[in-house]
Amino acid sequence: MRVSDTTSCGIARSAEHIRPLLLIGLALVAGDALAQQAAPVPVPDLTQPLTAPEKMTVGQRPHPEYDPTTIRLGSFDIISSIDLGERFDSNIYGSSVEPLSDFIAFARPTINVSSDWGNDDALGFYASGDVEKYAEHTTENVNNVVVEADGRLGMMSGEYLELRSGYQIEHESRYAADSEAAVEYSGGGYFARYPTQYSVAQSMVSYVHSRGIIGVAVDAGIQSYSFMNEPTFNGGLAINSDRDRNDYSLVPRLSYELAPGYQAFVQTSVARNQYDSTVDATPEHLKRSSTSYAIAAGSQFELARLLVGDFYVGYIADNYEDSRLTSVHGPYFSGSLLWNVTSLTSATFKVKRSIYETILIGSPGTWQTEVDALVEHELLRALLVTAQVSYRYSEYIDLARRDDLIGVSAGLRWKLSRLVSWGIQGSWQQRSSNQPENGFNEGTASADIRLMF
Numbered sequence: 001m002r003v004s005d006t007t008s009c010g011i012a013r014s015a016e017h018i019r020p021l022l023l024i025g026l027a028l029v030a031g032d033a034l035a036q037q038a039a040p041v042p043v044p045d046l047t048q049p050l051t052a053p054e055k056m057t058v059g060q061r062p063h064p065e066y067d068p069t070t071i072r073l074g075s076f077d078i079i080s081s082i083d084l085g086e087r088f089d090s091n092i093y094g095s096s097v098e099p100l101s102d103f104i105a106f107a108r109p110t111i112n113v114s115s116d117w118g119n120d121d122a123l124g125f126y127a128s129g130d131v132e133k134y135a136e137h138t139t140e141n142v143n144n145v146v147v148e149a150d151g152r153l154g155m156m157s158g159e160y161l162e163l164r165s166g167y168q169i170e171h172e173s174r175y176a177a178d179s180e181a182a183v184e185y186s187g188g189g190y191f192a193r194y195p196t197q198y199s200v201a202q203s204m205v206s207y208v209h210s211r212g213i214i215g216v217a218v219d220a221g222i223q224s225y226s227f228m229n230e231p232t233f234n235g236g237l238a239i240n241s242d243r244d245r246n247d248y249s250l251v252p253r254l255s256y257e258l259a260p261g262y263q264a265f266v267q268t269s270v271a272r273n274q275y276d277s278t279v280d281a282t283p284e285h286l287k288r289s290s291t292s293y294a295i296a297a298g299s300q301f302e303l304a305r306l307l308v309g310d311f312y313v314g315y316i317a318d319n320y321e322d323s324r325l326t327s328v329h330g331p332y333f334s335g336s337l338l339w340n341v342t343s344l345t346s347a348t349f350k351v352k353r354s355i356y357e358t359i360l361i362g363s364p365g366t367w368q369t370e371v372d373a374l375v376e377h378e379l380l381r382a383l384l385v386t387a388q389v390s391y392r393y394s395e396y397i398d399l400a401r402r403d404d405l406i407g408v409s410a411g412l413r414w415k416l417s418r419l420v421s422w423g424i425q426g427s428w429q430q431r432s433s434n435q436p437e438n439g440f441n442e443g444t445a446s447a448d449i450r451l452m453f
Helices: 003-014 020-030 177-185
Strands: 071-073 076-089 102-115 122-134 142-156 159-171 197-209 214-227 245-259 262-275 290-303 307-320 328-339 345-356 366-380 383-396 402-415 420-433 440-452
Touching: 262 307
Parallel strands: none
Antiparallel strands: 071 076, 076 102, 076 440, 102 122, 122 142, 142 159, 159 197, 197 214, 214 245, 245 262, 262 290, 290 307, 307 328, 328 345, 345 366, 366 383, 383 402, 402 420, 420 440
């Protein structure tokens, strides 16, 4: 994990937590078409108390007449579901020439288990799967898994310890720059025979002291990445295992409550990205391990129950073991804003600038700027309509490459009962680049039925 990412994790810990199942439903409607980088899937923290409705989007608010019935097992609540659907993808490889299309059947089971102890102690368990089967191009079939357990131990009023630990199996997008580069370095063309599979094991320990107007928090975490080498279509082997690494982070944070609903904070971060291989598999055999330091300041705020948000601005310095890789330093930032326009309409805005790893020859990393806007409208009590616009700007440090990725999507979710809902979604994205043959267009359309049990 980059230092800039650990900052956002610290902020997220102090932000409100929404009902986990509704969060998952929103994510499925909004989609993640612009995701490219190898990174853990965001997982709800099941040990945190529920958020007040005015701090939720329209789609996240509880609807007792349509919310699933919770299964009680002792002092635990269990909610499970499965999404079954079909998606059409106009450009499954993200190719700039001769795009290939296909129909994809998918199944996405999810289970949440959370304690109902009514005190500061809590336990939570989350698991989900994502199975995709292609009608024609079966080499694209994937099976993704996410498992995470959370524990929260109350020490005194306003003081607690939390432990989060999980494991994920994911696949990179076909058009992810690192996946394409690994194939190119192997002499195998543009694409491997299969999507690049990677796993992430992660653990984080947090201490939070929030009694009075002054708060203190410390997060210590580790993320361990493991990538699969993939055969190419011409019989070669794309080496991805040179990206295997352990990312260690330590994030202390000091906050001050300026007034009810307003909190200022300052946060420092130190991170160590330690690669398993001394040098990478590129022709230049670069040493990618690095140490990062950062400091950031920001605020959380709430205005008249209509605007809720947080932001921070910081400075990062990233130093690499290999003298051929430039030390990276510069400003980074993140912010989010929830605007409840009316009781039926809400808008969410997010912006972020941070550093990501890369294996492109000559580049120590990528500055990526992300902008997202999501509007939700409750057309009927049981019918939610969404529209989203997303933008990613990737600037490869010390290289001439610049990529712009823009996407739009729209969808609806209709709850038929506590047990059944169905949804449809359409999306389109375009990547433009100053490098030849890196641009593409892709459109998708999907329909699914969600079963709650």
